[in-house]
Amino acid sequence: MGIYHRPDKLKDALRILAQQEVTVAAGCTDLFAATQAQVLSGAVLDVTNVKDLKGITETAGAWRIGAAVSWSDLLAQALPSGFDMLKQAARQVGGVQVQNAGTVVGNICNASPAADGMPPLLALDAQVELVREGGTRVLTLADFVTGPRQIARQHDEIVSAVLIPTGSAVGGSAFHKLGARKHLVISIAMVAVRVVVAGGLVTEVAIAVGACGPVATRLPAIEAALLGVACSDIEAVLDEESMAVSLQPISDIRGHASYRLDVVPQMVRRALTEAVTSTGALL
Template identity: 45%
Template sequence: MYLRPRTVGEACAALSERPAAVMLSGGTDVFPAWGEKPRPDYILDLSLLADLAAIRIEPDHVSIGARATWSALCKAELPACFDALKQAAREVGSIQIQNVATLGGNLCNASPAADGVPPLLVLDAEVELVSVAGARRLPLSDFLLGNRRTTRRPDEMLTRILVPRTIDDGRTAFLKLGARRYLVISIVMVAAVVSLENGRVREARVAIGSCSAVACRLPSLEAALIGRQAAGGLGRHVEAEHLLPLTPIDDVRASAAYRVEAAHELVCRALDACCDPGA
């Protein structure tokens, strides 16, 4: 059965009655995953929920609807700290994919190589989940549990991503390493944001994807950078022990050892880019 609700309330009611329904928006993850498998009994098409595509700047946070596309993110006028997310948006597949694929779908798919996760982690993003029982918010880091696993209940839908406006002026960078330049699943990706005061680091946040079941922050590195002089770059302060939270695997794209080495280099480059006034 094909369901096409007109409001979030209708969508939640449908999910409460049919928790096995597959939610569909851009479809760029859903359709390839089906392959030759039998189609699900219920498909919940969210394309009429226009409010879920809205991007709004509020006094204390930025609200990004779960149906916002990568192309819409690229075009949105957002604080400087969102530049890394926009850089990631330009790396998602082709232009055709970017025009229909959604940020919410990227997060709910919960791939370790999801491009949107590291830039949102460094922004301390939260997600909003809604059901007939009400709404709840939780940090993105708590929402993602592992490869293709989240804390979303079957009767819930992701409606918004909320980013607190605590580092609006931060300089950011997003770097992605793959076997080729475009249309590639990453071997390693890094997002960083640095806020400066009088030429020194007031706050630094760094996240790495594709090197763990869930992309993760590097808290020991972030702490070590506080107060550092930004002139000359910050990459020189990155040590091997800062990358200990990573748990990379060997697969067809790269070995675990290569991923760690590449991650170290990309973190150095991203931090240096955040301090380069010409970047």
């Protein structure tokens, strides 16, 4: 194994990135699993001790989840109801040991098509903050994850945080995951839903699906169809044909496209029902 860097200052981490080729690590629950070698090759930059990357804070206009925040850290934090779906996903990221070590940011940087954090973060309108020596940029999560195991991070950048707009943290939310067994499983399909209800009508809705294609994705056509709909009429809007057009799932080793076409609409309905019910609205 090459040099193992574990700085406690962001400026030192950025300096290391600018000077040499390194593998950025945060938790390492995916990093070690991705190699069959006995040791990791090359230098490693562990960012979990960087103080500026720790903690979940509410800033002007956004909630900030630092790159060193573990799934267990997220679960322990008091957060608005829009985050409920992300916490539900957190409880299904491996076992407790993995939740203690694995990070929210590491989950999206790994860019697995079945990453548990992706659907709820998409439904929260998440943005990704990237920092390098001399500058910072922000991308939407959809623009950051460009394909299976592919992200838009440059070699001299660190993903410093995930940003959730304050307005997207409200409403009821729910996360449903389907696998070959109940726990410790890679998903066949995932659904995350966030909904805001006023006067018995859907005024805001976000629906994201994961593990059904190369990347997790929102369902904008279904979202648009639900806006302004009475909670009691949601089932009528979610017809099979429109859901099938929006989904367009793939077949892979974990499930056939036709199976996903059958189960995902049911998962969306259940997640919507749970999310709406959590707001106190009547279906």
